[in-house]
Amino acid sequence: MTALSLLPQQDARTRRDRLEVLTALINGPEFDAVLRGGVLNIPPTHPVYPWSCVIPDCERSRWKHYAMCSVHAEQWQEAEARGMSRAQFLRGAEPLPRAQEPEVMMCRICPERPAFNLRLVLCLRHRNRWLSHLKRNAGAGEAEYEQWVADQQPCPGYGECRADVCDELAVSPLGLCGSHERGYLRDGRPGGARLPKNYFAGFERHGRVVPIDCDDQAGFRAWCRAQLPVHRTGTVNLRGLRPLLRAEFQWGMYLHGLRSVAVWHLTWVQSLADECQRRDVASLAGLEVSAVRRHYHQRMVQEMQEALRKGYFTPSDTRDAGYIETEHFGVRFPNRSSYVDLTCISQRWLRDLLWTTSPTCCAHRRARAVPSRWTSCAARAPS
Incomplete structure (x- = not known):
C-alpha cells in the first residue's frame, strides 16, 4: 500500500487550495509556457518532448x-x-x-471550414462544386483549377466542434468536426441528431440557418460530453480533465523535464489523460497506481505523484503516513528520491522517533542542499 492511500480522502476545500498553489506555480516565470493551457501544442524539436x-x-x-x-x-x-x-x-x-x-487542413477558399478533400484542399461544398464543374467542362486541367479557385467565394464556417473536449472546427451544420462526426455515425447517432436533406440548396444558399432535427437533445449533448479528444501529432489535449487534474498533468510534465529519467512520448501522455477522463479522476493524489492498466502509465503516475506529494502533504501528514520527505527540510539528494519509507518499521513509537530525529539529521546537510522546486518556483511566481 502506498503512502498516498494511507491518507484520508481530501475534501473540496483541499482540492481548491491545491489548485491555487499549482496555478501560481504554473504561472511563474520558470514554468515552460508551452505546457500552459488546455491544449498543449508541442514544437517538433522541444527539448523534453520532441516528436x-x-x-x-x-x-x-x-x-x-x-x-x-x-x-x-x-x-x-x-x-x-x-x-x-x-x-x-x-x-x-x-x-x-x-x-x-490526416491532420487538420483548412479549405483553400473558406478559411473557416476544414478541408474535406486533402488532395484538392477543399471543403465539402467546394469539392462538390469542382466536381460539377468537371462534368460540365470535360478535360479541365490544373491551370483551369487554379483559375476556378480564384473565382470562388468563401462560405462562412460552422463554429467549433460541439464535443466538449474538441478544439477543432465543425465540418457541417451538425456542429461536429470530421473525426467526431464519423464517430457519431459509428455510434448509431445517439439522440438522433440529423440535418435536412439537401440543406445547402434549401438553407445555406439563401443565407438561412440550417435547423438540426434531434429526437433527444439531452442524449445528443451527453454523447458530446463523453467524447475523447482527437489525437493529433505534437498535441496533448487536456480539456476533458477536471481543473486540478489538468494542473497536475502540466506540473508533472514540467518537473519531468528537469530530471534525467525515462522518455515520455506524447502519445503516452495523451492516452493517460484519456484514461483519467473516462474514469472521471479528480486528482492524481487519490489514484491507485495498480488501477492503471499500462505499465508505462503506472511509472508516469508514480513520478507525478512523487512530485505532487512534496507540496500537497505537510510534514505532519508524512509522519502519520509513515514516510519522510527530505525536501521538507531543505535536503535533496542528487539522482535519488527524497522519499524515505518507514512503514517497514512495525513499532509506531520507533517509527515516530526516527521521523522526529530526521530534521536534526537533515539540518547538517542543509547548507549543501538544492532548494525545493516548489519553494523556488513559488518565490518567483506572480502574486
Whole structure:
C-alpha cells in the first residue's frame, strides 16, 4: 500500500487550495509556457518532448518507440543488421519531405471550414462544386483549377466542434468536426441528431440557418460530453480533465523535464489523460497506481505523484503516513528520491522517533542542499 492511500480522502476545500498553489506555480516565470493551457501544442524539436524525426531536416514525425520516422526506422534496422553504427547512419540518411497525413487542413477558399478533400484542399461544398464543374467542362486541367479557385467565394464556417473536449472546427451544420462526426455515425447517432436533406440548396444558399432535427437533445449533448479528444501529432489535449487534474498533468510534465529519467512520448501522455477522463479522476493524489492498466502509465503516475506529494502533504501528514520527505527540510539528494519509507518499521513509537530525529539529521546537510522546486518556483511566481 502506498503512502498516498494511507491518507484520508481530501475534501473540496483541499482540492481548491491545491489548485491555487499549482496555478501560481504554473504561472511563474520558470514554468515552460508551452505546457500552459488546455491544449498543449508541442514544437517538433522541444527539448523534453520532441516528436520530429531525429534525422536532420526530415519533416516527418517519429514512429512508435523510435526517434525516427517509420521510413528511417526501417532503414536503420537494415543498416544495423549490416553492422553500421548509429552515428554513421545519421550522417548518411537523406531527409524526407512531410508526408500527407490526416491532420487538420483548412479549405483553400473558406478559411473557416476544414478541408474535406486533402488532395484538392477543399471543403465539402467546394469539392462538390469542382466536381460539377468537371462534368460540365470535360478535360479541365490544373491551370483551369487554379483559375476556378480564384473565382470562388468563401462560405462562412460552422463554429467549433460541439464535443466538449474538441478544439477543432465543425465540418457541417451538425456542429461536429470530421473525426467526431464519423464517430457519431459509428455510434448509431445517439439522440438522433440529423440535418435536412439537401440543406445547402434549401438553407445555406439563401443565407438561412440550417435547423438540426434531434429526437433527444439531452442524449445528443451527453454523447458530446463523453467524447475523447482527437489525437493529433505534437498535441496533448487536456480539456476533458477536471481543473486540478489538468494542473497536475502540466506540473508533472514540467518537473519531468528537469530530471534525467525515462522518455515520455506524447502519445503516452495523451492516452493517460484519456484514461483519467473516462474514469472521471479528480486528482492524481487519490489514484491507485495498480488501477492503471499500462505499465508505462503506472511509472508516469508514480513520478507525478512523487512530485505532487512534496507540496500537497505537510510534514505532519508524512509522519502519520509513515514516510519522510527530505525536501521538507531543505535536503535533496542528487539522482535519488527524497522519499524515505518507514512503514517497514512495525513499532509506531520507533517509527515516530526516527521521523522526529530526521530534521536534526537533515539540518547538517542543509547548507549543501538544492532548494525545493516548489519553494523556488513559488518565490518567483506572480502574486
